[in-house]
Amino acid sequence: MVVYKRGASFEISPYRDNFDGKxxxxxxxxxxxxxxxxxxxxxxxDRAAAALRRTGVAIEVETHSWGTIANFTDPDGNxxxxxxxxxxx
Numbered sequence: 001m002v003v004y005k006r007g008a009s010f011e012i013s014p015y016r017d018n019f020d021g022k023x024x025x026x027x028x029x030x031x032x033x034x035x036x037x038x039x040x041x042x043x044x045x046d047r048a049a050a051a052l053r054r055t056g057v058a059i060e061v062e063t064h065s066w067g068t069i070a071n072f073t074d075p076d077g078n079x080x081x082x083x084x085x086x087x088x089x
Contacts, residue, residue, distance in 0.1 A: 027073075027077050028073045028077050028079060029073075029076075029077040029078055029079070033077075036078075037078075037079045037080065037081055038074070038078065038079075038080045038081070039080070039081045039082070039083055040080070040081070040082050040083070041082075041083050041084075041085045042082050042083070042084065042085065043084070043085055043086075044084070045061060045068040045069065045070050045082045045083065045084045046061060046068070048070070048082050049061050049070040049082060052070075052072060057072050058072060058073075059071065059072040059082075060072070066087055067083060067084050067086065067087025068083070068084045068087070069081050069082060069083045069084075070082040
């Protein structure tokens, strides 16, 4: 998935170290191993989460009174998140 925002772009794609086309799952690191989270603010969390799922990324969407987020791990097990931009307004 490529995200464009104000002239910047980010590409999120699963790491593949095997040759059968399936991404290798990564175990999520503990807070002690990595106390940070990389968050991407997107217009539509459900749409962005669906795009990640299509590439094989396991992602969990959560809806709260303050907004919607979706958590997933990168290929190294670092916690990443999507958050809807509307909750910042």
